[in-house]
Amino acid sequence: MSHSSSAQPxxxxxxxxxxxxxxxxxxxxxxxxxxxSRNEALLAAAQAIEQAAGPILxxxxxxxxxxxxxxxxxxxxxAMLARLRVDERGIAQMARQVREVxxxxxxxxxxxxxxxxxxxxxxxKESCPLGVVGVIFESxxxxxxxxxxxxxxxxxxxxxxxxxxxxxxxxxxVSVWRRSLGRFPSIPPDSVLLLHTREDTLNLLSQxxxxxxxxxxxxxxxxxxxxxxxxxxxxxxxxGICHVYVDRAADLKKAVAITYDAKVxxxxxxxxxxxxxxxxxxxxxxxxxxxxxxxxxxxxxxGCPATMAxxxxxxxxxxxxxxxxxxxxxxxxxxxxxxxxxxxxxHINRYGSxxxxxxxxxxxxxxxxxxxxxxxxxxxxxASTRFADGFRYGFGAEVGISTSKLHARGPMGLEGxxxxxxxxxxxxxxxxxxxxxxxxxxxxxxx
Amino acid sequence: MSHSSSAQPxxxxxxxxxxxxxxxxxxxxxxxxxxxSRNEALLAAAQAIEQAAGPILxxxxxxxxxxxxxxxxxxxxxAMLARLRVDERGIAQMARQVREVxxxxxxxxxxxxxxxxxxxxxxxKESCPLGVVGVIFESxxxxxxxxxxxxxxxxxxxxxxxxxxxxxxxxxxVSVWRRSLGRFPSIPPDSVLLLHTREDTLNLLSQxxxxxxxxxxxxxxxxxxxxxxxxxxxxxxxxGICHVYVDRAADLKKAVAITYDAKVxxxxxxxxxxxxxxxxxxxxxxxxxxxxxxxxxxxxxxGCPATMAxxxxxxxxxxxxxxxxxxxxxxxxxxxxxxxxxxxxxHINRYGSxxxxxxxxxxxxxxxxxxxxxxxxxxxxxASTRFADGFRYGFGAEVGISTSKLHARGPMGLEGxxxxxxxxxxxxxxxxxxxxxxxxxxxxxxx
Numbered sequence: 001m002s003h004s005s006s007a008q009p010x011x012x013x014x015x016x017x018x019x020x021x022x023x024x025x026x027x028x029x030x031x032x033x034x035x036x037s038r039n040e041a042l043l044a045a046a047q048a049i050e051q052a053a054g055p056i057l058x059x060x061x062x063x064x065x066x067x068x069x070x071x072x073x074x075x076x077x078x079a080m081l082a083r084l085r086v087d088e089r090g091i092a093q094m095a096r097q098v099r100e101v102x103x104x105x106x107x108x109x110x111x112x113x114x115x116x117x118x119x120x121x122x123x124x125k126e127s128c129p130l131g132v133v134g135v136i137f138e139s140x141x142x143x144x145x146x147x148x149x150x151x152x153x154x155x156x157x158x159x160x161x162x163x164x165x166x167x168x169x170x171x172x173x174v175s176v177w178r179r180s181l182g183r184f185p186s187i188p189p190d191s192v193l194l195l196h197t198r199e200d201t202l203n204l205l206s207q208x209x210x211x212x213x214x215x216x217x218x219x220x221x222x223x224x225x226x227x228x229x230x231x232x233x234x235x236x237x238x239x240g241i242c243h244v245y246v247d248r249a250a251d252l253k254k255a256v257a258i259t260y261d262a263k264v265x266x267x268x269x270x271x272x273x274x275x276x277x278x279x280x281x282x283x284x285x286x287x288x289x290x291x292x293x294x295x296x297x298x299x300x301x302x303g304c305p306a307t308m309a310x311x312x313x314x315x316x317x318x319x320x321x322x323x324x325x326x327x328x329x330x331x332x333x334x335x336x337x338x339x340x341x342x343x344x345x346x347h348i349n350r351y352g353s354x355x356x357x358x359x360x361x362x363x364x365x366x367x368x369x370x371x372x373x374x375x376x377x378x379x380x381x382x383a384s385t386r387f388a389d390g391f392r393y394g395f396g397a398e399v400g401i402s403t404s405k406l407h408a409r410g411p412m413g414l415e416g417x418x419x420x421x422x423x424x425x426x427x428x429x430x431x432x433x434x435x436x437x438x439x440x441x442x443x444x445x446x447x
Numbered sequence: 448m449s450h451s452s453s454a455q456p457x458x459x460x461x462x463x464x465x466x467x468x469x470x471x472x473x474x475x476x477x478x479x480x481x482x483x484s485r486n487e488a489l490l491a492a493a494q495a496i497e498q499a500a501g502p503i504l505x506x507x508x509x510x511x512x513x514x515x516x517x518x519x520x521x522x523x524x525x526a527m528l529a530r531l532r533v534d535e536r537g538i539a540q541m542a543r544q545v546r547e548v549x550x551x552x553x554x555x556x557x558x559x560x561x562x563x564x565x566x567x568x569x570x571x572k573e574s575c576p577l578g579v580v581g582v583i584f585e586s587x588x589x590x591x592x593x594x595x596x597x598x599x600x601x602x603x604x605x606x607x608x609x610x611x612x613x614x615x616x617x618x619x620x621v622s623v624w625r626r627s628l629g630r631f632p633s634i635p636p637d638s639v640l641l642l643h644t645r646e647d648t649l650n651l652l653s654q655x656x657x658x659x660x661x662x663x664x665x666x667x668x669x670x671x672x673x674x675x676x677x678x679x680x681x682x683x684x685x686x687g688i689c690h691v692y693v694d695r696a697a698d699l700k701k702a703v704a705i706t707y708d709a710k711v712x713x714x715x716x717x718x719x720x721x722x723x724x725x726x727x728x729x730x731x732x733x734x735x736x737x738x739x740x741x742x743x744x745x746x747x748x749x750g751c752p753a754t755m756a757x758x759x760x761x762x763x764x765x766x767x768x769x770x771x772x773x774x775x776x777x778x779x780x781x782x783x784x785x786x787x788x789x790x791x792x793x794h795i796n797r798y799g800s801x802x803x804x805x806x807x808x809x810x811x812x813x814x815x816x817x818x819x820x821x822x823x824x825x826x827x828x829x830a831s832t833r834f835a836d837g838f839r840y841g842f843g844a845e846v847g848i849s850t851s852k853l854h855a856r857g858p859m860g861l862e863g864x865x866x867x868x869x870x871x872x873x874x875x876x877x878x879x880x881x882x883x884x885x886x887x888x889x890x891x892x893x894x
Contacts, residue, residue: 028796032820115841121830123840130852131822212852233680233853254875261877349475371870373479375578383568383873392881393570393869394562394890405577405659405866406680407853419852422840423818426830428701430708434839443841 016203019159019193020210023132026188027157031129033186035106041180041187042102042149046095048180049145052172053091059172060086060141067165076165079268083140084166094145094173100396101149107414108155114446118439120427122446127418129155131212134204135399136161136226138218141169146397148177148192154417157188159204159211161195170194205230215400215412220327235412237403239327239353240270242385245344245370246286247361248279254382255360256290261384262358263333264297270401271356271388274327275334277344283310283337291316291335299331306337324351341366345373352376354403356388356410377403377410463650466606466640467657470579473635474604478576480633482553488627488634489549489596493542495627496592499619500538506619507533507588514612523612526715530587531613541592541620548596548843554861555602561893565886567874569893574865576602578659581651582846583608583673585665588616593844595624595639601864604635606651606658608642617641652677662847662859667774682859684850686774686800687717689832692791692817693733694808695726701829702807703737708831709805711744715776717848718803718835722771722781724791730757730784738763738782746778753784771798788813792820799823801850803835803857824850824857 030038049056067084070076112125133156135147144160151158162170171194178189195204205214208231216226216236223236244262246255262273278286283306291301291314302319303311316335323334324347338344348357356378359370371379378388388411390398395413402408408416433439477485496503514531517523559572580603582594591607598605609617618641625636642651652661655678663673663683670683691709693702709720725733730753738748738761749766750758763782770781771794785791795804803825806817818826825835835858837845842860849855855863880886 028820028822031822117834117839117841121834128819233851235853251875257875257877261879265877265879265882367872371868372575373475375475375478376868378869378871380871381873383871383876384878386878387564387568387871387873387876388869392564392878392888394564394888404680406682409866410869419856421818421823422825422835422857424825424827424830424834425814426828426834428698428704429830429834430704430712431831431833431839432708432712435712441839441841 016195016200017207017210019195020132020204020207022190023157023159023193024210026190027129027131027155029186029188030152030155030157030191033155035108037184037186038153038155039102041152041184042098044183045145045149045177045180046098046102048176049091049095049098049173052176053088056091056169056172056176057086057088059168060084063166063168070165080165084169086141086169090142094142097397098145098149101146101153101414104153104396104414107153107418111447112420116444116446117424117441118429119442121429122425124423124425125420126423127420130417130419132157132159132210133399133417134159134161134207134211134214134232136201136204136214136216136218136222138163138222141166141173143217144170144173144177147399150397150399150414150417152191154414156417157191157193159193159195161201161204164197167196201226202229205232208232217400233407235400235402235404235408235416237270237353237355237401239403240272240355241275241325241327241351241353242271242273242355242388243275243277243348243352243357244273244385245277245338245348245357245359246279246282247341247344247359247363247366247370248281249363249366250279250282250286250360251362251382252282252286252289255286256293258358258360258382258384259290260293260297262386263294263299264331265384265386267331268329269386270327271385272329273333273358273385275324275336275351277347278307278335278337279341279344280306280337280339283307287311287335288314294333297331299333302332302334304336307335310337327353341369345370349373349375354405355401356380356385358383358385377401463642463647464654464657466642467579467651467654469637470604470606470640471657473637474576474578474602476633476635477599477604477638478602480602482555484631484633485600485602486549488599488631489545491630492592492596492624492627493545493549495623496538496542496545496620499623500535503538503616503619503623504533504535506615507531510613510615517612527612531616533588533616537589541589544844545592545596548593548600548861551600551843551861554600554865558894559867563889563891563893564871565876565889568876569872571870571872572867573870574867577864577866579604579606579657580846580864581606581608581654581658581661581679583648583651583661583663583665583669585610585669588613588620590664591617591620591624594846597844597846597861597864599638601861603864604638604640606640606642608648608651611644614643648673649676652679655679664847680854682847682849682851682855682863684717684800684802684848686850687719687802688722688772688774688798688800689718689720689802689835690722690724690795690799690804691720691832692724692795692804692806693726693729694788694791694806694810694813694817695728696810696813697726697729697733697807698809698829699729699733699736702733703740705805705807705829705831706737707740707744709833710741710746710780711778712831712833714778716833717774718832719776720780720805720832721773721775722783722798724794725754725782725784726788726791727753727784727786730754734758734782735761741780744778746780749779749781751783754782757784774800788816792817796820796822801852802848803827803832805830805832824848
């Protein structure tokens with residue numbers, strides 16, 4: 001385990017409150033930093049990660065050794081072990097991602113509106129940091145540099161709680177960050193703090209005075225647990241039940257390619273499609289092609305009665321009501337034939353998780369209606385649902401994907417880590433004159 | 448009690464779920480309406496309110512009669528009775544406010560960003576309605592037209608739960624709205640629904656599937672109750688502990704006027720000041736004037752030891768630690784002398800409620816630091832905290848004031864009732880090509 005002067009003390013249930021207080025103090029200092037100082041800190045951290053490749057890989061080897069034993073004992077999936085493993089290329093990528101965040105425009109101090117309320121009385125709405133953000137994640141130590149760089153770039157302190165299987169790797173990476181930040185007198189190392197145990201998680205969720213937002217990244221069970229136990233606002237996605245709707249006016253080649261990509265390219269993730277909806281007018285032509293392609297990739301198809309009737313010898317499984325609200329996260333796809341665009345929209349709004357849904361159509365009016373009426377964070381025409389991702393959206397990285405409608409929706413990057421404040425500049429203005437009718441507001445937009 | 452064909456059925460504990468479902472269905476229809484249709488509905492409702500002045504005033508007379516009995520029996524404050532009473536002028540003002548909301552720009556379909564992800568693949572971020580909003584308020588039936596007009600303008604259905612003392616007035620006003628909306632075939636009357644009992648409130652708070660946001664408007668106890676019992680996100684303000692800080696570089700005339708206005712102009716409201724902080728270098732000059740003026744208005748002053756020492760014969764009460772975190776909502780003001788701007792900021796961030804805080808200073812650098820470092824929804828230079836209000840900010844009206852940092856901060860108008868969605872337009876784009884490195888993202892900002 002890496003020990004250094006800027007390593008934080010081990011957390012304990014009793015000390016989570018104190019760590020949250022230190023994060024709050026760090027956030028006050030971070031909020032004062034110029035863009036130059038924040039970027040300088042990120043570039044230094046990127047370099048420090050590269051220079052500390054040895055200790056990080058060494059720590060990761062110890063985590064992986066323990067994980068291999070767990071896999072052998074049947075206590076851990078080999079997929080989880082694969083996500084845990086960090087190699088030289090992984091180190092280079094961590095550093096690259098941090099530099100990418102440094103290159104993004106400043107999310108702070110953006111003037112969102114400007115209004116003259118009256119002569120000499122001007123109201124500005126300006127972006128500013130949230131303060132302290134807690135992120136609870138599983139496996140994948142490479143998320144730490146992403147989260148830490150997004151947090152510091154947006155002037156926030158971050159409390160990180162990783163999975164116990166990655167404890168040594170996580171601590172090695174956080175130590176590198178803290179040592180690197182510690183070289184700048186204006187930047188408190190407590191901007192990045194690590195929590196360790198399940199009990200820490202529970203304690204974190206009650207720090208509503210010093211933590212402004214909790215982001216759970218992980219399984220449905222983790223997100224549900226966090227939402228149920230938190231006194232702090234939580235942004236995350238409960239489930240990713242995404243749909244591809246193949247409209248009657250679809251280009252069949254695009255429809256097959258998008259369906260295949262949305263289901264097969266990476267089925268374990270939240271933006272993969274779980275249900276394919278097909279307009280009845282195009283089903284007889286489209287479904288045989290699509291199903292043949294999906295079957296080649298080993299996808300199990302669960303069909304509605306009309307689908308079963310259309311492909312009686314296709315090796316399909318009949319879908320049950322439960323299938324429409326199931327996130328398979330696997331090579332399974334439910335298929336339903338619908339009589340109209342209206343029914344497709346209705347199905348998605350009823351059974352979906354408001355994450356990302358796509359229409360395949362060449363009909364602009366059908367696309368317009370679908371994209372306005374489907375109540376989801378992402379609504380796509382002729383593109384795979386798999387594009388729902390902060391990096392692909394151009395955010396550099398993401399802290400998570402939100403299916404909440406409040407604050408942030410969809411992939412959350414720097415902007416999701418900011419709030420705003422109203423700055424009002426007057427010259428001794430008091431309300432009494434307006435209440436008495438002696439003065440009147442002008443409410444003139446200045447932007 | 449007003450009965451008409453478009454009056455909704457009486458709610459019952461069992462039926463709140465069904466009302467929420469009807470509100471959801473109404474919200475789907477509202478989201479499709481053009482700006483013209485929404486404004487037309489608001490103008491018709493404004494006219495309907497004027498035409499129904501008789502029945503509304505009649506219903507209000509019945510509520511007031513019962514309330515007068517409660518006041519006589521000592522069960523209700525006369526201030527509450529005053530807020531309940533509606534007169535001809537009140538009716539005219541309700542209609543005027545609805546017309547004002549109709550005149551505001553469209554909050555929906557605003558393009559918040561546009562990015563080319565790659566050739567032929569363009570991502571737009573666009574504002575859209577939240578869906579269904581529940582508002583729980585006390586007394587003051589005139590908030591109904593404000594809330595209903597803001598909701599419909601922003602494409603949201605609204606579930607209203609008013610105080611039982613205003614039950615007849617509220618029902619009369621909601622009936623007018625529902626009848627008026629019912630004349631437009633495309634607008635469901637269920638866009639505006641009224642709940643009645645305390646049990647309805649509790650049932651409303653569990654409708655997380657069909658209600659997107661809860662806004663409590665009322666006492667601290669009401670807001671706390673709602674926050675503790677809601678499974679739906681809540682935006683409101685727990686407390687309004689606002690500060691005026693008189694800096695060493697303050698213009699004393701402005702400082703006295705702002706302090707007086709912030710405390711005396713309307714002490715019962717959340718944006719009134721509770722604590723006055725004074726830089727020690729200016730205290731001996733400023734405090735005697737300010738205290739004399741406040742005393743004339745009957746303000747009780749609770750001073751820190753330095754304040755007490757400065758004004759030993761001023762009739763001041765010594766402040767206790769508890770005073771710094773107390774919302775008096777009355778003609779009481781705590782006063783503390785601080786050695787520096789830093790200590791003023793520290794005091795506000797520690798004891799305040801992150802609502803609205805003002806600095807009085809002619810020093811631009813002191814103002815800049817105060818306004819960046821004070822972690823509140825509103826930070827003011829040389830203006831009274833009483834300006835924190837949706838109407839004064841130019842929002843036409845407000846649904847509430849948020850001290851949360853998420854989603855909406857400060858006075859919430861139309862924008863607080865919207866969220867956004869990402870619309871992605873492609874031409875058959877799939878993620879696989881990017882994952883394999885065959886294609887690269889351009890991430891070119893188009894706005």
